[in-house]
Amino acid sequence: MTTEIGRIPVAQPRCSTCSLGQFCLPVGIPAPELERLDALVSERRRLKKGEVLYHANDDLHAVYGIRFGSLKSCVTAPDGREQVVGFHLQGELIGLDAVADHHHPSTAIALEDSELCIARFGELETLSRQVPSLQRQLHRLMSQEIRNEHQQLLALGTMRAEERLAVFLLNLSERLSARGYSANEFVLRMSREEIGSFLGLKLETVSRLFSRFAQNGMIEIRQRHVKIVDAAALHELAGVPC
Amino acid sequence: MTTEIGRIPVAQPRCSTCSLGQFCLPVGIPAPELERLDALVSERRRLKKGEVLYHANDDLHAVYGIRFGSLKSCVTAPDGREQVVGFHLQGELIGLDAVADHHHPSTAIALEDSELCIARFGELETLSRQVPSLQRQLHRLMSQEIRNEHQQLLALGTMRAEERLAVFLLNLSERLSARGYSANEFVLRMSREEIGSFLGLKLETVSRLFSRFAQNGMIEIRQRHVKIVDAAALHELAGVPC
DNA sequence: CGACCTTTTGAGTGGCGTCAACATGTGTGG
DNA sequence: CCACACATGTTGACGCCACTCAAAAGGTCG
Numbered sequence: 303m304t305t306e307i308g309r310i311p312v313a314q315p316r317c318s319t320c321s322l323g324q325f326c327l328p329v330g331i332p333a334p335e336l337e338r339l340d341a342l343v344s345e346r347r348r349l350k351k352g353e354v355l356y357h358a359n360d361d362l363h364a365v366y367g368i369r370f371g372s373l374k375s376c377v378t379a380p381d382g383r384e385q386v387v388g389f390h391l392q393g394e395l396i397g398l399d400a401v402a403d404h405h406h407p408s409t410a411i412a413l414e415d416s417e418l419c420i421a422r423f424g425e426l427e428t429l430s431r432q433v434p435s436l437q438r439q440l441h442r443l444m445s446q447e448i449r450n451e452h453q454q455l456l457a458l459g460t461m462r463a464e465e466r467l468a469v470f471l472l473n474l475s476e477r478l479s480a481r482g483y484s485a486n487e488f489v490l491r492m493s494r495e496e497i498g499s500f501l502g503l504k505l506e507t508v509s510r511l512f513s514r515f516a517q518n519g520m521i522e523i524r525q526r527h528v529k530i531v532d533a534a535a536l537h538e539l540a541g542v543p544c
Numbered sequence: 545m546t547t548e549i550g551r552i553p554v555a556q557p558r559c560s561t562c563s564l565g566q567f568c569l570p571v572g573i574p575a576p577e578l579e580r581l582d583a584l585v586s587e588r589r590r591l592k593k594g595e596v597l598y599h600a601n602d603d604l605h606a607v608y609g610i611r612f613g614s615l616k617s618c619v620t621a622p623d624g625r626e627q628v629v630g631f632h633l634q635g636e637l638i639g640l641d642a643v644a645d646h647h648h649p650s651t652a653i654a655l656e657d658s659e660l661c662i663a664r665f666g667e668l669e670t671l672s673r674q675v676p677s678l679q680r681q682l683h684r685l686m687s688q689e690i691r692n693e694h695q696q697l698l699a700l701g702t703m704r705a706e707e708r709l710a711v712f713l714l715n716l717s718e719r720l721s722a723r724g725y726s727a728n729e730f731v732l733r734m735s736r737e738e739i740g741s742f743l744g745l746k747l748e749t750v751s752r753l754f755s756r757f758a759q760n761g762m763i764e765i766r767q768r769h770v771k772i773v774d775a776a777a778l779h780e781l782a783g784v785p786c
Numbered sequence: 787c788g789a790c791c792t793t794t795t796g797a798g799t800g801g802c803g804t805c806a807a808c809a810t811g812t813g814t815g816g
Numbered sequence: 817c818c819a820c821a822c823a824t825g826t827t828g829a830c831g832c833c834a835c836t837c838a839a840a841a842g843g844t845c846g
Contacts, residue, residue: 377694381783385698399694401687407694427683431673441669444686445643451693452619452641452649456627458700459744463802494825502701504803509826525811525825541623705834736793749834751794767793767843 316340316419325393325480326367327421327439335433342429343367345420349412356397362404364420365397371416372491375399375408376499386500387451389413389474389492392481397423398444413491458502461541466501467511468539471521475530486533490526558582558661564723567635568609569663569681577675584671585609587662591654598639604646606662607639613658614733617641617650618741628742629693631655631716631734634723639665640686655733700744703783708743709753710781713763717772728775732768 317328318336328336346369349355355366358378368390375388375396387408390396400406401423430437457466479485490497494512495505515521520536522529530536559570560578569585570578588611591597597608600620610632617630617638629650632638642648643665672679699708721727732739736754737747757763762778764771772778 377698379698379702379783383698383702383783385694385701387694387697399687399690401683402691403684407691427676427679431676431679434669434673437669437673437679441643441686442645444683444690445641448641448686448689448693449644449649451690451697452627452629455629455693455696455700456619456621456625458697459627459741460621460625493823499701505825506804506827507802510802513826541621541625735791746835747793748795748836751792752834755794 322393355410362400367419369417486530564635597652604642609661611659614655728772
């Protein structure tokens with residue numbers, strides 16, 4: 303059904319039947335209104351690994367639901383330093399940080415081949431005025447993002463390297479598990495350098511810590527394939543008292 | 545006009561005449577709708593230095609505009625570690641991070657005697673469906689917060705101590721200046737420890753850096769009174785190439 | 787005036803960054 | 817399919833920045 307590279311027109315209703323709805327826009331929205339959301343989300347986009355969804359400073363045209371695949375968001379300092387500010391999984395909505403002035407403040411890049419639903423933002427804003435439950439969910443997603451970043455600030459501000467990495471692994475495990483994947487065995491879609499950037503560490507430190515965790519019997523790791531062996535020990539490291 | 549301690553009923557229209565509106569809710573809202581906003585923001589609250597506006601886990605009743613004074617927001621890890629995630633000045637709206645599940649994820653504490661406008665959130669949500677420009681501004685404020693935290697993550701993730709402190713001073717200077725105060729001379733309302741927590745540093749490090757900045761002739765500092773002498777040098781430190 | 791909190795400053799330590807060498811994996815073109 | 821180039825990951829040696837511990841000065845408030 304692909305008419306041109308990367309663009310896929312969609313004929314059938316989608317949000318209303320999407321199994322990822324629980325993480326995305328269609329939460330708590332009654333069936334009749336769901337159809338209007340379907341009409342709004344009329345296109346998808348495919349990205350190959352490494353492709354850019356939007357650049358920092360691009361105009362906001364749409365927000366995007368991740369149908370499959372995963373992405374990272376990066377911000378850049380005036381002097382060129384880069385910081386990964388988030389990893390985004392299947393079902394998550396990205397681009398909401400652009401609402402402020404209708405320009406994206408971050409760059410979004412695919413970590414693997416991915417497919418996204420395109421929700422044109424202007425229409426979404428209009429529809430959310432008419433559908434209170436949609437408005438509610440939009441607000442929920444935005445403020446959830448604020449909340450996540452509070453947690454990340456807490457990690458960067460107060461935790462040591464091994465604690466940060468433990469938090470990272472457990473967070474990823476939990477999110478994958480919520481999507482029906484194994485909580486104990488998964489593939490990291492990002493490099494050591496990207497993990498390091500996200501956690502405020504250098505890639506060598508991340509690599510060393512993985513090795514140490516493996517030596518302590520907390521995880522098994524071969525390249526990007528991770529197996530969590532002793533989740534309790536990770537939780538303890540992460541600062542959750544058993 | 546105070547009827548009971550800390551609560552002040554307000555008879556006259558306020559948002560419509562408030563000089564701080566540019567940082568708060570009433571941006572771009574036509575006059576007739578502004579009156580409806582006035583009706584919604586019908587109460588104020590006074591806080592003494594150190595008093596709590598809301599605790600983490602409190603129900604969301606309202607969001608708050610800062611009429612005068614300043615506050616900090618803190619999050620707490622399961623093991624008790626605290627992180628200051630933001631400082632809030634005159635005119636700013638706080639409490640928006642609670643929209644997700646109608647519970648506050650952070651604790652807000654007054655850094656000095658302060659007065660806040662109370663905007664009951666349920667009514668605000670309703671009104672914002674009817675007044676597109678209000679909806680717009682709410683979205684703008686939420687996503688501005690996401691953007692600010694991206695910048696803070698960048699600072700904590702990639703910058704050294706002196707760079708973080710330079711960024712902090714310049715950011716404060718800019719915000720105060722936008723409120724009509726001097727950009728070069730101001731009073732820090734927060735302790736070295738609170739600055740340290742915000743920047744992921746220990747209070748001793750903050751103190752040492754202030755001393756060093758003063759020795760280098762970049763600032764003058766006596767207690768919490770700061771004077772920026774060489775803003776260009778601070779900008780350079782902060783990573784903005786001259 | 788005394789109790790307490792905040793800030794400053796010093797000395798010593800260690801966690802993480804830097805630099806470097808090497809191993810392993812991945813993709814591409816002949 | 818192999819050879820090669822290049823990206824990614826591992827590991828070691830070393831150094832520095834920021835933390836820890838400690839003591840004392842200065843400021844604030846009852």
